[in-house]
Amino acid sequence: MNTPTKGSVRCIVFREGEEWYGVALEFNIVVEGDDFDVVMFELQEAIRGYIEAEKKVAGSNTHEPLNQKPDDEYEQLWQMLQESKPVPSPYQVKYYGVAAI
Secondary structure, three states: OOEOOEOEEEEEEEEEOOEEEEEEHHHOEEEEEOOHHHHHHHHHHHHHHHHHHHHHOOOOOOOHHHOOOOOHHHHHHHHHHHOOOOOOOOEEEEEEEEEEO
16 A cells, blocks of 8 residues: 555556657556657656655545546557557557666
């Protein structure tokens, strides 16, 4: 279970057509842009901001925002990547991994 001081979040960055998308699965964050590096940066910033916001919520012991059920589409994509299965078109995955909180 993720808390504001420990845990992890799975991330995927992929291109679909001309747009890049960055996804933080457990936080249900999606950022988009025209450039891979910009999307990576914005995803990292969104994750940091999300964690900082959760730290400021007083009285919450469940930390539900840090432990959301990922969208099925992204969960399936993650499973394919983990199992080294072919990723369906039009996705072109450039990065996936786990970021520590």
